[in-house]
Amino acid sequence: MLTDWLLPMLLFGALALMLIGATRRVLAWRAGRNEPVAVVAGLLAMPRRYLVDLHHVVERDRFIAKTHVATAGGFVAALALAFLVHGIGVDSAILNGLILLSAAGMFTGACFVAWRRRQPPSRLSRGPWMRLPKSLLVFSTSLFLITLMTADWFPAGLVGWVFSGLLLIGLALGLAEMLVGMGWGGPMKHAFAGALHLAFHRRPERFGGGRSTGLKPLNLTDTTLGVAKPEDFAWNQLLGFDACVQCGRCEAVCPAFAAGQPLNPKKLIQDMVVGLSGGTDAGYHGSAYPGKPVGEAKGNPGQVIVDGLVSADTLWSCTTCRACVEECPMMIEHVDAIVDMRRFLTQERGETPGAGVQVLDNLIATDNPGGLDPARRFDWATDLNLPLIADVGKADVLFWISDGAFDQRSQRILRAFVAVMRAANVDFAVLGNDECDSGDVARRLGDDATFQRLARHNIEVLGRYEFNRIVTTDPHAFHILANEYGDFGGHYRVQHHSMFINELMEQGKLNLQPKALGRVTYHDPCYLGRYNGEYESPRSVLKTLGIDVQEMTRSGYRSRCCGGGGGAPITDIPGEHRIADMRVDDARAVEAETIAVACQQCTAMLEGVVEPRPQIKDLAELVSEALVTEERA
Amino acid sequence: MLPESLSKAVAGQPLKIAALVSVGQHPLSRRERQADQDSRAVELALSLSPQLPSLIHVGSAQNNALRAYLGMGLNSLTVLNADPDADAVPALADYLRDQPLDIVLTGVRAECGEGSGLLPYAVASQLGWPMVPRIVSVVSIADGHADVWQALPRGQRRALRVPLPFVASVDPAADPARQSAFGPAQRGNIDFRPCAAEPDQARADWEQHPAKPRPKRLAVAKGGTAAERMKAATAKPQGQGGQVMTEGTDREKAEAILARLVAEGVVR
Numbered sequence: 028m029l030t031d032w033l034l035p036m037l038l039f040g041a042l043a044l045m046l047i048g049a050t051r052r053v054l055a056w057r058a059g060r061n062e063p064v065a066v067v068a069g070l071l072a073m074p075r076r077y078l079v080d081l082h083h084v085v086e087r088d089r090f091i092a093k094t095h096v097a098t099a100g101g102f103v104a105a106l107a108l109a110f111l112v113h114g115i116g117v118d119s120a121i122l123n124g125l126i127l128l129s130a131a132g133m134f135t136g137a138c139f140v141a142w143r144r145r146q147p148p149s150r151l152s153r154g155p156w157m158r159l160p161k162s163l164l165v166f167s168t169s170l171f172l173i174t175l176m177t178a179d180w181f182p183a184g185l186v187g188w189v190f191s192g193l194l195l196i197g198l199a200l201g202l203a204e205m206l207v208g209m210g211w212g213g214p215m216k217h218a219f220a221g222a223l224h225l226a227f228h229r230r231p232e233r234f235g236g237g238r239s240t241g242l243k244p245l246n247l248t249d250t251t252l253g254v255a256k257p258e259d260f261a262w263n264q265l266l267g268f269d270a271c272v273q274c275g276r277c278e279a280v281c282p283a284f285a286a287g288q289p290l291n292p293k294k295l296i297q298d299m300v301v302g303l304s305g306g307t308d309a310g311y312h313g314s315a316y317p318g319k320p321v322g323e324a325k326g327n328p329g330q331v332i333v334d335g336l337v338s339a340d341t342l343w344s345c346t347t348c349r350a351c352v353e354e355c356p357m358m359i360e361h362v363d364a365i366v367d368m369r370r371f372l373t374q375e376r377g378e379t380p381g382a383g384v385q386v387l388d389n390l391i392a393t394d395n396p397g398g399l400d401p402a403r404r405f406d407w408a409t410d411l412n413l414p415l416i417a418d419v420g421k422a423d424v425l426f427w428i429s430d431g432a433f434d435q436r437s438q439r440i441l442r443a444f445v446a447v448m449r450a451a452n453v454d455f456a457v458l459g460n461d462e463c464d465s466g467d468v469a470r471r472l473g474d475d476a477t478f479q480r481l482a483r484h485n486i487e488v489l490g491r492y493e494f495n496r497i498v499t500t501d502p503h504a505f506h507i508l509a510n511e512y513g514d515f516g517g518h519y520r521v522q523h524h525s526m527f528i529n530e531l532m533e534q535g536k537l538n539l540q541p542k543a544l545g546r547v548t549y550h551d552p553c554y555l556g557r558y559n560g561e562y563e564s565p566r567s568v569l570k571t572l573g574i575d576v577q578e579m580t581r582s583g584y585r586s587r588c589c590g591g592g593g594g595a596p597i598t599d600i601p602g603e604h605r606i607a608d609m610r611v612d613d614a615r616a617v618e619a620e621t622i623a624v625a626c627q628q629c630t631a632m633l634e635g636v637v638e639p640r641p642q643i644k645d646l647a648e649l650v651s652e653a654l655v656t657e658e659r660a
Numbered sequence: 661m662l663p664e665s666l667s668k669a670v671a672g673q674p675l676k677i678a679a680l681v682s683v684g685q686h687p688l689s690r691r692e693r694q695a696d697q698d699s700r701a702v703e704l705a706l707s708l709s710p711q712l713p714s715l716i717h718v719g720s721a722q723n724n725a726l727r728a729y730l731g732m733g734l735n736s737l738t739v740l741n742a743d744p745d746a747d748a749v750p751a752l753a754d755y756l757r758d759q760p761l762d763i764v765l766t767g768v769r770a771e772c773g774e775g776s777g778l779l780p781y782a783v784a785s786q787l788g789w790p791m792v793p794r795i796v797s798v799v800s801i802a803d804g805h806a807d808v809w810q811a812l813p814r815g816q817r818r819a820l821r822v823p824l825p826f827v828a829s830v831d832p833a834a835d836p837a838r839q840s841a842f843g844p845a846q847r848g849n850i851d852f853r854p855c856a857a858e859p860d861q862a863r864a865d866w867e868q869h870p871a872k873p874r875p876k877r878l879a880v881a882k883g884g885t886a887a888e889r890m891k892a893a894t895a896k897p898q899g900q901g902g903q904v905m906t907e908g909t910d911r912e913k914a915e916a917i918l919a920r921l922v923a924e925g926v927v928r
């Protein structure tokens with residue numbers, strides 16, 4: 028019969044083509060910078076990472092999660108079995124039956140894929156991705172019928188040359204998409220690249236419920252600082268880009284995209300794919316960068332990315348809010364890539380936009396972004412008589428002030444927190460003028476040299492004293508101290524004031540008499556929530572204050588950024604809306620009269636929104652207002 | 661972008677420009693830094709010279725503040741090796757005399773040390789070149805002359821024609837310096853050259869004190885409304901030769917303004 032020799036040829040031919048393509052792909056990734064990975068451990072961990080960690084994210088969309096299990100599970104099983112039965116000719120009724128089952132499962136899944144694709148939401152890409160459900164259906168149907176036929180479970184009269192010929196063509200088409208396309212950059216590439224990406228992920232700590240959000244340090248003696256060309260990325264970053272399924276979940280949560288700034292994280296990842304494989308973005312069929320045409324970007328592994336592939340505006344629009352990373356089912360690291368490319372722009376090209384240059388120069392000359400007199404950092408607290416750790420030598424809590432010291436609005440938050448600590452008789456002390464900017468802004472603006480200098484300075488200063496923990500009202504400082512100083516030898520127990528106040532409350536150290544505030548919502552700061560997983564403490568503080576938080580639709584790990592992170596207010600890339608306005612609209616939608624915040628940057632951004640709007644209050648302020656202190660009583 | 665006439669001149673024979681740079685001092689933190697005016701001089705030099713201008717420093721510094729100039733996109737910096745108390749003027753003049761140069765640019769005054777602003781004059785006089793103070797841009801270069809804009813107080817500009825070669829100081833009103841990038845700054849080459857700099861004898865005997873802002877006498881306006889007194893107290897001295905027109909049609913007023921602009925050389 029025709030199938031006897033054609034079937035194995037088809038299968039092994041497709042496999043060979045796939046392997047050739049895959050090898051080319053692997054070589055393209057290996058053009059990236061060397062980065063050691065645990066090969067065996069990674070490969071062994073891969074199935075678990077796929078089944079548990081990845082599915083944990085995919086599960087957020089139940090429909091697609093179930094669809095994917097049926098389709099992918101059916102496909103992998105059916106294909107493996109097909110190689111056994113049709114490829115090397117194992118003749119077994121059980122195996123034949125299993126093929127039929129798997130193909131049927133895959134078919135069912137494919138029907139749902141097709142259903143989703145009838146009117147796909149704008150975040151999904153079209154083009155070849157619209158073809159995929161058809162390919163899935165054709166492949167599963169052909170395999171099903173061919174298996175019936177070769178197993179002689181078909182009414183003999185129906186099997187003719189024409190029919191089996193048609194089935195073989197169907198199978199060939201299916202294999203072209205499903206197997207050959209996997210190696211040659213078709214939609215199914217995600218299965219092959221995705222599996223390896225999970226195995227060789229640059230942040231393996233993320234799997235198994237862990238968290239890894241600190242930026243990686245830059246080696247300041249590199250011949251090119253940061254990423255200029257696709258080949259300057261670590262090889263497993265390139266691999267990661269290739270894993271993208273263009274699901275657009277990142278696009279749907281990106282505040283810069285929603286504000287009409289020229290950034291779309293999905294397109295960015297696809298442009299990186301264009302860069303690593305060479306070519307143009309003409310084959311991209313998803314949403315563009317707002318305000319920019321598609322089809323004009325060109326790139327190849329050795330070409331500088333900002334010269335023709337991605338415009339610098341795109342890179343500077345990002346607030347580093349990590350919403351995209353949190354949402355990405357393939358666990359791609361957008362923020363790492365963006366900051367890597369910013370490092371090149373700032374440290375090689377000297378092209379930090381907007382007020383960024385001024386801010387960096389100020390940080391270099393005065394250790395604060397405003398260029399203010401470093402000897403006046405501690406002036407805000409002249410009347411508070413705060414204990415300097417240099418005088419007392421040691422304390423339970425080292426209160427990290429941050430640059431809020433120079434800002435009048437932030438000073439109100441700092442004073443409120445001092446009042447709370449005093450009410451609870453906390454043994455605390457401050458660094459005073461010895462504290463410097465944490466380096467957050469410098470680092471996110473791509474100036475790792477300045478960040479590293481500030482980090483080393485602060486670590487040296489902190490090393491002189493004895494304290495049990497650092498507490499700060501600034502989530503950015505919290506993140507940096509907790510997660511990014513470690514690479515330079517600074518290991519501390521750090522708490523955000525929300526965590527610390529919550530502890531004080533649980534220990535009954537605060538005597539509170541809550542006031543009625545009307546409807547209150549809570550805005551999760553990115554650097555507290557997504558960066559550090561702290562969603563509960565602030566809510567619990569509010570609850571103790573007798574506040575019933577009206578949650579916004581985008582809250583918790585899906586909180587929308589205020590627009591203040593990543594130096595975005597400094598580089599100030601124009602869009603159609605302001606991110607802060609959109610965020611206040613989120614609060615208006617739940618008719619909040621007060622937005623409780625836990626970050627001075629969020630306070631500044633949200634208070635910058637034109638009135639009438641809900642009032643903005645930091646947790647520290649809310650708590651201090653509810654304090655019953657002896658002096659007052 | 662270079663003005664068209666300038667690019668042609670440049671295309672014919674490349675301009676050779678040097679910028680003299682010093683280590684500055686941040687006014688608040690007192691930290692060493694790239695001096696602001698010297699950086700503007702480097703910026704102007706970079707905008708004029710398609711071939712990289714040369715950078716020259718007298719001293720012994722080899723710190724990040726000095727390297728920051730390299731971060732503006734230059735490959736190398738020449739340091740004429742001298743003690744901090746040496747007199748930079750003869751060292752510079754000796755060095756510059758042997759260089760084929762068209763223009764030497766520097767800031768108006770240093771941010772620390774003597775900071776008298778005399779260095780460009782002294783160097784020019786030793787070289788026998790003209791010195792143009794406080795320029796903001798070079799408009800064109802032709803027939804061995806340069807047309808430059810000089811900054812005057814309150815935003816006024818004066819057009820000057822200067823024969824090459826010349827020394828000029830660059831006013832703080834000139835374009836700000838481009839960002840200094842850390843990578844090139846670290847990798848740039850610092851070329852140390854010995855020089856026979858003598859200690860500055862005159863300065864050795866001076867006593868130094870931190871500067872204090874001096875009180876300024878205000879012309880106290882008596883009488884009038886509060887608004888008038890406020891105006892009198894805050895008004896800047898007016899330039900001579902102005903005219904206040906309260907009568908006349910809009911056209912007449914516009915013509916008077918235009919005539920003034922033509923007279924000032926702002927409109928031709």
Ligand code: SF4
Pocket residue numbers: 270271272273274275276277278292293296351354355356357358359
């Ligand atoms: S980067 Fe991740 S979230 Fe964005 S489209 Fe690709 S797979 Fe989806």
Ligand code: SF4
Pocket residue numbers: 277280281282283284290291292344345346347348349350351352361362
């Ligand atoms: S980090 Fe935030 S702003 Fe940046 S691309 Fe991701 S979602 Fe958009």
